[in-house]
Amino acid sequence: MQNLGLSPDSIAFVSVISACSHAGLLEEGRYYFKLMTEEYRIIPRIEHYACMVDLLGRSGQVDEAYSFIKQMPVEPNERVWGALLSACRVYSNMNIGLLAADHLFQLAPEQSGYYVLLSNIYAKAGRWKDVTTIRSMMKGRGLKKIPGISNVELNDRIHTFLAGDQSHPHSEKIYEELDVLVGKMKELGYVPETDSALHDVEEEDKECHLAVHSEKLAIVFAILNTEPGTPIRITKNLRVCGDCHIAAKLISKIVQREIIIRDTNRFHHFKNGICSCGDYW
Numbered sequence: 001m002q003n004l005g006l007s008p009d010s011i012a013f014v015s016v017i018s019a020c021s022h023a024g025l026l027e028e029g030r031y032y033f034k035l036m037t038e039e040y041r042i043i044p045r046i047e048h049y050a051c052m053v054d055l056l057g058r059s060g061q062v063d064e065a066y067s068f069i070k071q072m073p074v075e076p077n078e079r080v081w082g083a084l085l086s087a088c089r090v091y092s093n094m095n096i097g098l099l100a101a102d103h104l105f106q107l108a109p110e111q112s113g114y115y116v117l118l119s120n121i122y123a124k125a126g127r128w129k130d131v132t133t134i135r136s137m138m139k140g141r142g143l144k145k146i147p148g149i150s151n152v153e154l155n156d157r158i159h160t161f162l163a164g165d166q167s168h169p170h171s172e173k174i175y176e177e178l179d180v181l182v183g184k185m186k187e188l189g190y191v192p193e194t195d196s197a198l199h200d201v202e203e204e205d206k207e208c209h210l211a212v213h214s215e216k217l218a219i220v221f222a223i224l225n226t227e228p229g230t231p232i233r234i235t236k237n238l239r240v241c242g243d244c245h246i247a248a249k250l251i252s253k254i255v256q257r258e259i260i261i262r263d264t265n266r267f268h269h270f271k272n273g274i275c276s277c278g279d280y281w
Contacts, residue, residue, distance in 0.1 A: 007040060014047045021055040022266060024280045029055040050079040057087025058280065066096050078107045082114065089117050089124075097121045112143040149237045150214035152222050161217040170221060178212075178220045185250045193243040215244045215261060223255055236263040239281070249273050 001008050008016075013036040020029030033052055036042045049072050056065035065084055069076050081103045088097030097118065104114040115138050122130040138144070150161045161168065168174065182190070215236055222232040240248075240263040252259045253273035261268045269276035 008036075010036075010042050010045060010048070013040075013042065014045075014051060017048060017051040017055060021051055021058055022277075022281070024059060024278065026055060026059040026061070046074055046077055046080070049074065049076070050083055053080050054083040054087075057083055058090075060087075060091055062087050062091050062093045062096055066099070076103070078104060078111075081107065085114060085117050089121050092121065092124050094121060094125055109141070110143065112138060112145055115143060116145050146238060148214045150218040151235045152218045152233065154222070154225055159218070159221060161214040161221070163214050164212045165214065165217055168217075168221070170224065173224055174217055174220050175212075177224055178216060181220065181251060181254065184254050185247060188250055188253070190246065190250055193241075193246070213241065213244050215240060216247055219248065219251060219259060223251075223257065228255075229257065231258040231260060234259070234261045236261055239263050239265050240268065245275065245279070245281075249275055 001012065013032060016032050017029050020026075020032065029052070033044075033048065036048070037044060049068075053065045053069060056062075056068060062084070065087060069080060069084065072080075081100045085097060085100040085104060087093070088100060101114060101118040104111070108114065115134050119131050119134040122128070122134065148163050152159050152161075159168065165171070166175075215234055218234045219232055222234070226232070240261055245268070248259050248261060248268070248270045250273060251257075252270040256272075259268075259270040261270070263281075265281050266277060268281070
């Protein structure tokens with residue numbers, strides 16, 4: 001736009017700063033925010049502030065992100081605090097996470113996802129009593145965790161999978177193949193991420209719980225029912241979890257397939273053991 005002599009507007013800067021956030025381009029994002037405010041004299045809107053908090057948080061600058069929020073001339077909304085809470089989960093920042101969650105419980109008391117995020121922060125810290133408290137709060141308010149659902153299209157038909165799903169006609173074959181794949185993944189160094197999995201079950205059970213997440217079942221179903229080399233496309237209604245992200249990378253390498261997963265955050269293109277997001281989502 002600059003080369004063509006066009007002046008970027010506020011919407012263009014939302015797109016650019018958001019792209020910097022998803023690509024991990026911290027300094028570039030800071031530069032464009034400064035360019036917007038100082039050179040183009042555009043007054044930041046709440047969307048720009050949310051993008052900046054997301055940019056800082058994703059880059060691990062959680063304290064700076066919180067300071068940025070405190071200095072905002074407009075009242076932070078749910079998206080701003082939500083971006084901060086997500087960063088606190090990734091970087092295990094308990095103190096700021098609690099502050100962000102407190103604001104979110106006031107702004108969006110019916111959003112179960114924020115309770116789950118805080119619960120995950122407690123789980124990673126080993127504070128299981130607090131995890132139980134959050135679960136009790138959710139139960140008391142009639143809130144339920146949204147179940148993870150993965151869809152894959154085959155022959156003009158959508159096949160839907162839930163975690164631990166055994167209702168599909170091909171379930172027996174899917175679980176058999178999944179066991180084989182998990183074995184091959186472990187040979188490549190795969191270790192299930194059980195830090196925030198159900199704390200009240202044994203370690204082996206945690207691994208089993210992670211192994212049957214919906215996207216893993218959908219991927220295996222596609223492998224069994226498409227020709228070798230055919231790209232696999234999955235859509236997911238939630239953010240793909242860290243364990244499934246690792247698994248998808250390894251499976252793409254093992255079966256030599258491109259696996260594309262569209263979750264609520266972005267597209268993930270897995271190929272030869274690498275994801276297009278650079279493990280940054």
